[in-house]
Amino acid sequence: MKAEHINPFLKSTIDTFATMLKRKIIPGKVYLRTVASVADISGVIGLSGDIRGAVVMAYPRETALKVVSAFLGENVNDLNEVVADAIGELTNIITGYAKKDLADIQMSISSGSKPFGGYAKGCPCGMHSLWW
Amino acid sequence: MKILLVDDSSTMRRIQANTLNSLGYNDLVQAEDGADAIKKLRENPDVKLVLLDWNMPNMNGLDCLKAVKADPSTKAIPVMMVTSEAEKTKIIEAVQAGASNYLVKPFDADSLKAKITALLGGG
Numbered sequence: 001m002k003a004e005h006i007n008p009f010l011k012s013t014i015d016t017f018a019t020m021l022k023r024k025i026i027p028g029k030v031y032l033r034t035v036a037s038v039a040d041i042s043g044v045i046g047l048s049g050d051i052r053g054a055v056v057m058a059y060p061r062e063t064a065l066k067v068v069s070a071f072l073g074e075n076v077n078d079l080n081e082v083v084a085d086a087i088g089e090l091t092n093i094i095t096g097y098a099k100k101d102l103a104d105i106q107m108s109i110s111s112g113s114k115p116f117g118g119y120a121k122g123c124p125c126g127m128h129s130l131w132w
Numbered sequence: 133m134k135i136l137l138v139d140d141s142s143t144m145r146r147i148q149a150n151t152l153n154s155l156g157y158n159d160l161v162q163a164e165d166g167a168d169a170i171k172k173l174r175e176n177p178d179v180k181l182v183l184l185d186w187n188m189p190n191m192n193g194l195d196c197l198k199a200v201k202a203d204p205s206t207k208a209i210p211v212m213m214v215t216s217e218a219e220k221t222k223i224i225e226a227v228q229a230g231a232s233n234y235l236v237k238p239f240d241a242d243s244l245k246a247k248i249t250a251l252l253g254g255g
Contacts, residue, residue: 016238020147072143073150073241082143089143093237096187096216 006030008101009055012094020093021070040064041079043091057091133252134159134178138169138196139185139214144237148183148214151241155248166191170199173206181251184231186215186222194229201230210251214239 010027017023039058046054059067061079068076068086076083135157137145145162152160161176163169165188173179182200186193193213200206210232218236226234233247
């Protein structure tokens, strides 16, 4: 994992939030995650080319609602398909914008990889989460 | 004044529609890919502007743009690309294919407003 591969995504995230959401965000310390993310909603997009894998942006519920409200310019109060689509599209924009600073790498958003936003819906038993 | 919004993301169509509504453009038609856009243009010959995403299933934005510009009944309609494709080569390719303007995502509402106003000559 190289800094020159990570920094374009940090810059793109900061720029996208400043431009489309009118929000200033400050990155925390960058680290390699070794345990699975615990998030209420995630946006996922596949990558192909020299880099193969996926970009995942994961949010707690309240953060996701604030982010999507700012993105759409409308108040949203519940995790639903609208929020999931918005989180997926935001991931798509951030990834696409990061590409321009990765000129040394042939990287494409995988053809047929529609950005995906999925959220956890609580099981009635209260013990499980299902992804939608 | 009727405007066609073409994007496979319902979120992006919603954001663009909100911006256009704030400018007083309320007569909007939406399409979710290039093929759907061609169909909607046939059904709505009074469309005056097309906002067109690039990366979409079925028919991408560049192929859609070429089809619009090859059809005598639609070639005069201005088409603005609204896309995350930010590389210069892509912008040149779109302009050479007939795009009237180009807006890179992420964009702010003011940039979208300014480019639409420039293309349509005011609200």
